[in-house]
Amino acid sequence: MNRFGTQPTAVAAQRPAQAPSRHPTVVVQPTHGLAALNLRELWAYRDLLLILATRDVKLRYKQTALGVIWVILQPLVAALIFAIIFGGFAKLPSDGSPYLLFVFCGMLPWNLFAGALQRAGNSLIGNSNLISKVYFPRVIIPIASTAAVLIDFVVSLALLLIFMLIYQVAPTWRLITLPFFLLLTLLAAIGVSLWLSGLNVYYRDFMYALPFVIQVWLYASPVAYATTLVPAQWRVLYGLNPAVAFIEGFRWAVLGQSALTGEMVGSATLVSLVFFVSGLYVFRRIERGFADVL
Amino acid sequence: MSDIALRVENLGKAYRLTHQTGHARYKTLQEDLLAMPRGLGARLRGGNEQHELFWALDDVSFDVREGEVVGIIGRNGAGKSTLLKILSRITEPTRGRAEIYGRVGSLLEVGTGFHPELSGRENIFLSGAVLGMTRAEVQRKFDAIVAFAEVERFLDTPAKHYSSGMYVRLAFAVAAHLEPEILLVDEVLAVGDSEFQKKCLGKMGDVAKAGRTVLFVSHNMAAIQQLCQRGMVLSHGCVTFWGxxxxAIAHYAQNIQAVHSHSLAERQDRHGSQWLKFTRVAVCDNQGNEIKQVLTGQDLRLRFYYASGRTLQNANVNIAFNVRSPQGYLLTNLNSVDTANQRMDIYPTGYFECAWPHFNFRSGTYDCALFCEVQGEIVDWLQSAFTLQVEDGDFFGTGRLISRSQGDVLLPYQWSSHGSA
Incomplete structure (x- = not known):
């Protein structure tokens, strides 16, 4: 027991023989293989999730002159640039809708998705001081980062309503399906983020690859163009990208015109679920080592 | 007899030693991809790849009963913090197990979760949630926390404008109002002014009196003595005393010495005329009490006792000692010539005292030579006269130990920002 030759004087002398009658609240031991997801514990920490998300929002625009206006300005300017370059110069088809509205509708879920990836991907490293000093389910950190991006989404959504008024697009019953497509977006975003953020702790390569991945993903998704531009024989493969379904889903719900098919929704839901569940398990598997590496 | 609160069995934690230095312990994908065939090859050959393992904690077993307050003492790197980190589930053990009966709260640092940009009010909720309190719980204790920290007037000021004292008070106040059944505390009392330290100790005492279990890591033997019934001494990852x-304090004190000056009076390998001879070296605190350990950031007084065959008044004395780093570099020389205070009296027996405020070397063993010249004549000169054993302390009074990767020496400093034309 003692490798250094020091003599134990009274080590564990009065260890009682009988086992404690109660059950331990927690057993700390090395775990092998897959750990339980322990969703109940996650629920117990829901206040932390909320507070970390609000912290992220509060901090984001501190010490900026424009403050919250950035939340409106960013998607607006981006949509305008897209409208001028792709709609104006390149004359990409927009399935008959006004191009600005078309592109804004696509950017709404895309910005949520990409923003979540960006923020959640680096969230664990950004919170290393917490991870190395206190215990809580680590999964809370990337999820809280995603939740913080939701605030931007809500602001953009209000902007969309204004656009609809300007372009006089009347809402239809389809609008009530919007929450479903929002959920799909979040499912995919959190699923991919769990993979990215966890692996990023061990391999900082992901930090550098991330902006590049997001950019490629943007062009592989129908944000600036319509899905109808993709040749029909490639649509099935194309539909494996969950972003296709949630972007087209948003357009379908808001504008009424879209190449959205049932198969697209089905495959996107499946792919997102696979990402989410596998991401959750992988995260739980590797989170035990976070404090030792960060 | 009360119930078990904590049962630890054969707990061990190994870290893989990498031959990189500092904190660059994360890998790049490239490294792992390159290493993969090698690892696979080794596995195919039936042998495990040999990693150099460092056991930060090795086969530790003990039971703690409900309501016991346990002090954990040991040198830096003895495994104290690793033990608390495992018990608070921040890191996983490599082997063994620990059964915990009750809700655990851990205070491994003052101000965990604090953010300088947020107001005091926001930080209370944030830090509370991070430490495991629900929003409702923080709400309920809010007034008590604010009163304890004495920051009522600054609740809506961003924490970055707080003085370090206020910051620490607020951070501790939040943590102090956490009401877990088992509290794990790591050295957080070493912060703030002495008035506030007393308050913190009082609060810890209350926690203990309320029947909760406390594990308390500290270098502060007085605090351990005052608060704890039981003590554990850790050394090189093993429990060397538990009682x-x-x-426990006595056991620890026996095995440490701030200064080693092995039979200084009897040493023959000395130079000089020898009518004055050094007999003993002692390290004292500010009040002149001899101390057993030197912490970075402490105010020290080093005393060099001597016996002299002559008595002199207002003599020209050049007394000096130099300090070599654990690697053997000469770091500094402290002498009475450079500071121009060489007029001193010589007594038949007495001591020269060197005051060294805010001791700024990091943990390690420092080798020191000792020299004395009176009226231009070398009287005693010893190489490796004594060694100083230094432990890392809270140099800046912030409640944190500074990462060793930041260098070997700490200096007092203060940053500020100025506009210029």
């Missing part, structure tokens, strides 16, 4: 607190 009542006073005995």
């Amino acid at each position: 009542d607190a006073p005995s």
Whole structure:
């Protein structure tokens, strides 16, 4: 027991023989293989999730002159640039809708998705001081980062309503399906983020690859163009990208015109679920080592 | 007899030693991809790849009963913090197990979760949630926390404008109002002014009196003595003593020495005329009490006792000692010539005292030579006269130990920002 030759004087002398009658609240031991997801514990920490998300929002625009206006300005300017370059110069088809509205509708879920990836991907490293000093389910950190991006989404959504008024697009019953497509977006975003953020702790390569991945993903998704531009024989493969379904889903719900098919929704839901569940398990598997590496 | 609160069995934690230095312990994908065939090859050959393992904690077993306050003492790197980190589930053990009966709260640092940009009010909720309190719980204790920290007037000021004292008070106040059944505390009392330290100790005492279990890591033997019934001494990852607190302190004190000056009076390998000879070296605190350990950031007084065959008044004395780093570099020389205070009296027996405020070397063993010249004549000169054993302390009074990767020496400093034309 003692490798250094020091003599134990009274080590564990009065260890009682009988086992404690109660059950331990927690057993700390090395775990092998897959750990339980322990969703109940996650629920117990829901206040932390909320507070970390609000912290992220509060901090984001501190010490900026424009403050919250950035939340409106960013998607607006981006949509305008897209409208001028792709709609104006390149004359990409927009399935008959006004191009600005078309592109804004696509950017709404895309910005949520990409923003979540960006923020959640680096969230664990950004919170290393917490991870190395206190215990809580680590999964809370990337999820809280995603939740913080939701605030931007809500602001953009209000902007969309204004656009609809300007372009006089009347809402239809389809609008009530919007929450479903929002959920799909979040499912995919959190699923991919769990993979990215966890692996990023061990391999900082992901930090550098991330902006590049997001950019490629943007062009592989129908944000600036319509899905109808993709040749029909490639649509099935194309539909494996969950972003296709949630972007087209948003357009379908808001504008009424879209190449959205049932198969697209089905495959996107499946792919997102696979990402989410596998991401959750992988995260739980590797989170035990976070404090030792960060 | 009360119930078990904590049962630890054969707990061990190994870290893989990498031959990189500092904190660059994360890998790049490239490294792992390149290493993969090698690892696979080794596995195919039936042998495990040999990693150099460092056991930060090795085969530790003990039971703690409900309501016991346990002090954990040991040198830096003895495994104290690793033990608390495992018990608070921040890191996983490599082997063994620990059964915990009750809700655990851990205070491994003052101000965990604090953010300088947020107001005091926001930080209370944030830090509370991070430490495991629900929003409702923080709400309920809010007034008590604010009163304890004495920051009522600054609740809506961003924490970055707080003085370091206020910051620490607020951070501790939040943590102090966490009401877990088992509290794990790591050295957080070493912060703030002495008035506030007293308050913190009082609060810890209350926690203990309320029947909760406390594990308390500290270098502050007085605090351990005052708060703890039981004591554990860790050394190189192993428990070397486990019993009542006073005995644990005695055991620890036996095995440490701030200064080693092995039979200084008897040494023959000395130079000089020898009518004055050094007999003993002692390290004292500010009050002149001899101390057993030197912490970075402490105010020290080093005393060099001597016996002299002559008595002189207002003599020209050049007394000096130099300090070599653990690697053997000469770091500094402290002498009475450079500071122009060489007029001193010589007594038949007495001591020269060197005051060294805010001691700024990091943990390690420092080798020191000792020299004395009176009226231009070398009287005693010893190489490796004594060694100083230094432990890392809270140099800046912030409640944190500074990462060793930041260098070997700490200096007092203060940053500020100025506009210029």
